[in-house]
Amino acid sequence: MTRYVGRRLVDAVLTILLVLTLVFVAMRVLPGDPAAAALGDMATPEQLAAFRVRLGLDQPIAVQYAIFLWHMLRFDFGRSFVTNESTLGLLAQNLPYTLQLAAAAMVVGAVIGIPAGVVAATRRGAWADYLARGLSLAGFCVPEFYLGALLLIVFALKLNLLPIMGGGSGPLDRLSHLVLPACTLGLLMGAFACRLTRSAMLEVLRKDYVRTAKAKGAPRRVVIYHHALRNALIPIITGFGIDILTMLSGSISVELVFSRPGLGSVLVNGILSRDYPVVQASLVLFALLVVVVNVVMDLLYAVVDPRIRVTA
Amino acid sequence: MSTTIDDTPAPPLATLVAETIAPPAGIRALASELLRSPVTVAGLVVIVVLLIIAIAGPSLAPQDPLAQSFLHRGAPPSAAHWLGTDRYGRDTFSRVLIGTRWSLALGLGAPLIAGVIGTLVGAVSGFFGGWTDRITSRVTDMLMAFPALLLGIMIAAALGPGFGNLVGAVSVAFVPRFIRVARAATLTVRREPYIEASFAAGQHPLRIVLKHVLPNISGPIVVVGTLWIATAIRIEATLSFIGLGVQAPAPSWGNIVRDGLTDLLGSPWPVISAGAILTLCVLAFNIVGDAVRDVLDPEYRE
Amino acid sequence: MIETILELRGLTTSFRTRQGRVRAIDGISFSVPRGGAVGIVGESGSGKSVTALSILRLLPEPAGRIDAGEILFEGRNLVPLPERDMQAVRGSAIGMIFQEPMTSLNPVFRIGDQIAESITLHQGGHQGGHQSGGRAAAHARAIELLRLVGIADPEQRVADFPHQLSGGMRQRVMIAIAIACNPRLLIADEPTTALDVTIQAQVLELLLDLRCRLGIAMLLITHDLGVIAEQVDDVVVMYAGRVVEQADVATLFRAPGHPYTAALLQAMPRMERRTRRLDQIPGAVPSPAAFPAGCRFHPRCPEARAICTTHQPPDFSLAPGHVAACWKHSGYVAR
Numbered sequence: 001m002t003r004y005v006g007r008r009l010v011d012a013v014l015t016i017l018l019v020l021t022l023v024f025v026a027m028r029v030l031p032g033d034p035a036a037a038a039l040g041d042m043a044t045p046e047q048l049a050a051f052r053v054r055l056g057l058d059q060p061i062a063v064q065y066a067i068f069l070w071h072m073l074r075f076d077f078g079r080s081f082v083t084n085e086s087t088l089g090l091l092a093q094n095l096p097y098t099l100q101l102a103a104a105a106m107v108v109g110a111v112i113g114i115p116a117g118v119v120a121a122t123r124r125g126a127w128a129d130y131l132a133r134g135l136s137l138a139g140f141c142v143p144e145f146y147l148g149a150l151l152l153i154v155f156a157l158k159l160n161l162l163p164i165m166g167g168g169s170g171p172l173d174r175l176s177h178l179v180l181p182a183c184t185l186g187l188l189m190g191a192f193a194c195r196l197t198r199s200a201m202l203e204v205l206r207k208d209y210v211r212t213a214k215a216k217g218a219p220r221r222v223v224i225y226h227h228a229l230r231n232a233l234i235p236i237i238t239g240f241g242i243d244i245l246t247m248l249s250g251s252i253s254v255e256l257v258f259s260r261p262g263l264g265s266v267l268v269n270g271i272l273s274r275d276y277p278v279v280q281a282s283l284v285l286f287a288l289l290v291v292v293v294n295v296v297m298d299l300l301y302a303v304v305d306p307r308i309r310v311t312a
Numbered sequence: 313m314s315t316t317i318d319d320t321p322a323p324p325l326a327t328l329v330a331e332t333i334a335p336p337a338g339i340r341a342l343a344s345e346l347l348r349s350p351v352t353v354a355g356l357v358v359i360v361v362l363l364i365i366a367i368a369g370p371s372l373a374p375q376d377p378l379a380q381s382f383l384h385r386g387a388p389p390s391a392a393h394w395l396g397t398d399r400y401g402r403d404t405f406s407r408v409l410i411g412t413r414w415s416l417a418l419g420l421g422a423p424l425i426a427g428v429i430g431t432l433v434g435a436v437s438g439f440f441g442g443w444t445d446r447i448t449s450r451v452t453d454m455l456m457a458f459p460a461l462l463l464g465i466m467i468a469a470a471l472g473p474g475f476g477n478l479v480g481a482v483s484v485a486f487v488p489r490f491i492r493v494a495r496a497a498t499l500t501v502r503r504e505p506y507i508e509a510s511f512a513a514g515q516h517p518l519r520i521v522l523k524h525v526l527p528n529i530s531g532p533i534v535v536v537g538t539l540w541i542a543t544a545i546r547i548e549a550t551l552s553f554i555g556l557g558v559q560a561p562a563p564s565w566g567n568i569v570r571d572g573l574t575d576l577l578g579s580p581w582p583v584i585s586a587g588a589i590l591t592l593c594v595l596a597f598n599i600v601g602d603a604v605r606d607v608l609d610p611e612y613r614e
Numbered sequence: 615m616i617e618t619i620l621e622l623r624g625l626t627t628s629f630r631t632r633q634g635r636v637r638a639i640d641g642i643s644f645s646v647p648r649g650g651a652v653g654i655v656g657e658s659g660s661g662k663s664v665t666a667l668s669i670l671r672l673l674p675e676p677a678g679r680i681d682a683g684e685i686l687f688e689g690r691n692l693v694p695l696p697e698r699d700m701q702a703v704r705g706s707a708i709g710m711i712f713q714e715p716m717t718s719l720n721p722v723f724r725i726g727d728q729i730a731e732s733i734t735l736h737q738g739g740h741q742g743g744h745q746s747g748g749r750a751a752a753h754a755r756a757i758e759l760l761r762l763v764g765i766a767d768p769e770q771r772v773a774d775f776p777h778q779l780s781g782g783m784r785q786r787v788m789i790a791i792a793i794a795c796n797p798r799l800l801i802a803d804e805p806t807t808a809l810d811v812t813i814q815a816q817v818l819e820l821l822l823d824l825r826c827r828l829g830i831a832m833l834l835i836t837h838d839l840g841v842i843a844e845q846v847d848d849v850v851v852m853y854a855g856r857v858v859e860q861a862d863v864a865t866l867f868r869a870p871g872h873p874y875t876a877a878l879l880q881a882m883p884r885m886e887r888r889t890r891r892l893d894q895i896p897g898a899v900p901s902p903a904a905f906p907a908g909c910r911f912h913p914r915c916p917e918a919r920a921i922c923t924t925h926q927p928p929d930f931s932l933a934p935g936h937v938a939a940c941w942k943h944s945g946y947v948a949r
Contacts, residue, residue, distance in 0.1 A: 011454075015454040023466075141591050143553075143591065146583075146590065153580050212791070215712075218705075246459045250461070279470070290458055294457050304722075307775070
């Protein structure tokens with residue numbers, strides 16, 4: 001078990017390193033001159049040159065890389081070109097909103113999707129099966145920003161039930177601002193969870209130990225929810241991990257639709273205003289989140305599957 | 313001491329009940345299999361229509377998609393403007409029509425580029441093995457930890473807006489996936505006897521890869537490629553929506569929704585229609601992609 | 615007069631396949647006396663496993679279905695029983711063990727819990743009664759059962775997961791699960807086929823021991839005639855979904871009535887005979903979708919005659935307790 005954990009952590013560190021390198025390379029590949037973009041058309045050549053020195057762009061690329069890594073290690077993301085406030089601070093302010101959205105969406109998704117998937121797997125051919133499969137397909141095809149816009153139109157604009165935009169202030173207000181975005185992402189997560197659960201359950205219900213459970217005289221309820229689902233959870237959890245990451249990418253557009261603060265909007269605003277430190281920092285943070293989610297999922301997998309946890 | 317009856321092969325009941333079909337060979341068989349399901353046919357029809365629209369482009373549009381009109385801003389659907397106008401007075405129907413071009417161009421182009429690059433890298437890496445293969449696999453695995461959409465957004469964010477950058481970003485996002493599929497397929501093909509025979513005949517290894525390996529791994533590549541077209545279209549739309557993809561004033565389904573979002577109360581029509589056709593397009597490609605996979609990859613059957 | 619604990623009358627089961635509805639077993643009839651042991655013997659494809667699964671109504675639904683016949687357990691017909699009542703029978707009155715011990719246990723639960731579940735499921739006269747006193751008692755009984763089936767160190771082992779046990783041990787656990795509620799009948803479907811030869815002997819010995827000690831009747835399904843010889847009192851020979859012969863063990867080995875049985879016996883490798891090749895029965899077992907007309911064995915039968923190709927032979931009674939479905943016994947009375 002410790003071997004398993006150790007390997008995962010080493011992989012995680014390597015991945016972070018790789019991503020940092022990719023971010024570094026990608027941002028240096030930018031066509032155009034960051035100095036000109038930041039300072040504008042009116043800057044003099046001396047100002048541009050001075051700016052480049054400030055950014056360290058005159059150094060050889062290897063040195064730049066080393067400096068870059070050094071900064072990253074210390075979480076020194078520099079200051080925003082636009083507002084001059086600490087980039088780290090900006091991210092710290094916005095991260096909670098994204099995390100809340102992600103958590104809420106996961107809960108909604110699991111609550112909707114897993115039971116739907118179980119029903120779809122155990123009542124094959126019934127209308128419930130087709131409904132569940134149809135919803136799953138819809139979830140894969142409806143883009144999150146479209147779904148968000150539709151929900152916005154119906155619930156916020158037409159029916160005036162929920163707020164249109166922003167993050168809200170005060171716990172109850174923040175909750176009401178969370179509802180629509182969380183439902184948007186949650187419905188999509190639900191579609192993933194439903195498909196995952198359905199196929200995992202179908203696999204598991206074919207297994208010999210399910211037959212043994214029936215031979216013991218277990219009622220259907222027990223066979224499905226105790227014997228089968230518990231085993232199906234293993235692939236469901238691993239699959240869900242991938243979907244969490246898809247949801248993370250989806251959160252970017254959903255935050256945009258609802259004008260909600262969060263990592264996504266920080267990134268997008270940074271791109272639009274060519275605020276390189278902000279963009280760089282957001283990318284790094286996203287990468288970090290991905291790696292963390294992967295590691296957590298792997299560890300969770302070990303917890304759920306005793307074959308890994310308890311080695312013979 | 314065990315005494316057993318000679319087991320002459322008899323099909324046990326299990327095999328009878330578990331149905332298996334041998335995959336049909338050839339395009340013709342593929343086409344006829346695909347055409348069996350009415351849902352798949354519907355999907356194919358939608359794709360063909362969209363392709364026609366994309367290729368015919370401006371000639372089909374009733375109005376100039378870029379022509380603004382102060383008088384007719386935010387109008388609901390009418391005889392003149394089938395889907396109404398957006399907040400600049402531009403005809404939504406025409407804009408949606410032109411948007412088809414960009415989405416399909418990227419949706420088909422990016423997987424194609426990624427497929428070519430990824431297949432070559434994966435095949436060569438899997439075939440020759442060694443250190444390069446191990447490094448390639450590790451790097452690929454690490455990149456695979458990122459969903460394609462996120463990777464696309466991240467690369468596009470780093471590169472900046474613009475269609476060229478968009479194509480690059482989305483292609484790069486798919487390359488690791490193609491590498492992995494190609495590599496796995498190559499590893500199985502490599503053990504085949506005709507590869508050995510080619511080596512023995514003195515053929516140059518690269519030639520073997522090109523002549524023997526590539527054609528034989530094309531099956532799984534095509535399957536995943538078709539499935540990813542739908543994803544690529546979605547990524548393009550999302551990137552355009554964020555502002556990283558197709559730039560204004562050129563219309564793309566994604567940026568039509570983005571523009572329309574600011575005036576939802578006034579004219580929700582651009583948002584609703586662009587989003588609807590986007591969903592339909594992704595749905596069609598998903599259905600057809602699933603059907604292709606069901607036919608070409610019999611192990612996947614339920 | 616020995617009481618019959620299980621009696622099958624004309625049991626017929628079919629499956630839905632691509633070729634339509636196909637009959638897997640056809641008119642199976644035999645009985646098992648209380649405390650006795652009956653073996654069902656046949657090659658793969660003979661329908662013996664389907665028979666066993668049909669008794670407990672464990673056929674995969676909706677593909678599998680009992681079409682006709684009766685299954686009388688202690689006089690009560692199981693076929694029309696509602697599912698809830700059937701659940702009360704499974705595991706408590708009739709226990710079953712399967713061929714693949716490696717996959718028959720749930721990998722995520724401890725073996726002690728899996729055994730205890732058998733007990734708690736049937737406590738309190740209705741399903742799923744979970745009183746805390748019941749659970750502790752069930753756990754203690756699980757340890758007892760592990761000891762009974764010959765697992766060393768049961769107090770430690772009870773907390774193990776299936777993947778920590780060997781194949782032979784897993785099969786013992788399966789047996790423990792099956793007998794946990796003191797069933798009157800144990801159905802064993804090829805219990806030793808997937809095990810090593812030495813382990814096979816141990817498990818069979820265990821079954822024999824339990825039978826004698828607990829007085830459980832046994833229905834043993836196997837393709838291995840050697841196992842039959844040592845374990846059961848009476849034998850039912852099945853071929854292509856039908857019963858072709860029934861006899862007690864001694865008679866079957868000494869004077870088989872059906873050419874198929876004779877061929878099986880002939881095909882057994884024996885130490886005393888110096889042969890270079892093992893005898894085979896030429897041909898193959900027919901698939902249920904394409905059973906031959908008339909006697910199903912006739913294409914492979916060395917004694918086939920004209921009537922065999924057109925008419926199914928009835929069960930001819932050769933002696934009390936010895937029945938064979940073969941036209942060569944047409945002189946006898948048909949049952």
